[in-house]
Amino acid sequence: QQPVQSPQAVILREGEDAVINCSSSKALYSVHWYRQKHGEAPVFLMILLKGGEQKGHDKISASFNEKKQQSSLYLTASQLSYSGTYFCGTELTQGGSEKLVFGKGMKLTVNP
Amino acid sequence: DTGVSQDPRHKITKRGQNVTFRCDPISEHNRLYWYRQTLGQGPEFLTYFQNEAQLEKSRLLSDRFSAERPKGSFSTLEIQRTEQGDSAMYLCARGGNTGELFFGEGSRLTVL
Numbered sequence: 001q002q003p004v005q006s007p008q009a010v011i012l013r014e015g016e017d018a019v020i021n022c023s024s025s026k027a028l029y030s031v032h033w034y035r036q037k038h039g040e041a042p043v044f045l046m047i048l049l050k051g052g053e054q055k056g057h058d059k060i061s062a063s064f065n066e067k068k069q070q071s072s073l074y075l076t077a078s079q080l081s082y083s084g085t086y087f088c089g090t091e092l093t094q095g096g097s098e099k100l101v102f103g104k105g106m107k108l109t110v111n112p
Numbered sequence: 113d114t115g116v117s118q119d120p121r122h123k124i125t126k127r128g129q130n131v132t133f134r135c136d137p138i139s140e141h142n143r144l145y146w147y148r149q150t151l152g153q154g155p156e157f158l159t160y161f162q163n164e165a166q167l168e169k170s171r172l173l174s175d176r177f178s179a180e181r182p183k184g185s186f187s188t189l190e191i192q193r194t195e196q197g198d199s200a201m202y203l204c205a206r207g208g209n210t211g212e213l214f215f216g217e218g219s220r221l222t223v224l
Contacts, residue, residue: 044208101157104153
């Protein structure tokens with residue numbers, strides 16, 4: 001039941017855009033997105049609950065498709081600080097993250 | 113600051129020894145989680161507390177692992193008779209109001 005993330009790694013130049021996908025074989029209750037920098041703990045970015053939902057802040061946004069089986073994280077005009085590994089975490093049933101299952105992550109490197 | 117502190121940050125032990133990790137949320141939070149993360153992987157769910165009650169425990173946890181949360185405040189994770197495969201980062205997280213997870217800095221275990 002682990003979500004599948006793609007691509008596994010991306011190298012960008014500062015200012016370029018990136019899209020990270022997260023797919024599940026089953027309909028989800030929620031999708032979480034986290035970013036982890038090397039040697040640090042994962043940091044919460046956003047959570048999506050509704051099919052068709054889109055949300056974001058600054059230049060990072062995310063969508064959740066109508067069937068609630070796929071989510072994408074959009075990074076626009078990437079900055080050096082965006083470098084890190086991005087994880088999606090999925091929840092199958094309602095209940096406040098009793099069992100959030102994380103994907104294997106997408107490693108993003110942003111170069112000057 | 114995620115409001116979660118973990119101790120120790122690093123632990124090196126010999127195979128067969130017991131280790132204990134502690135997690136302290138700054139203020140009392142109903143939901144507290146333990147995850148394990150190995151190199152190149154996303155966090156894996158270990159166990160979850162609602163106040164002092166341990167509501168779910170992953171099949172990943174063998175009988176050598178035990179977690180407690182007396183009085184619903186701090187939590188401990190003990191690993192008995194450590195094995196080299198136990199080497200990982202052990203992450204504690206508190207649950208946010210909308211289901212998000214706020215991770216502590218983690219306790220890195222190295223079993224020699």
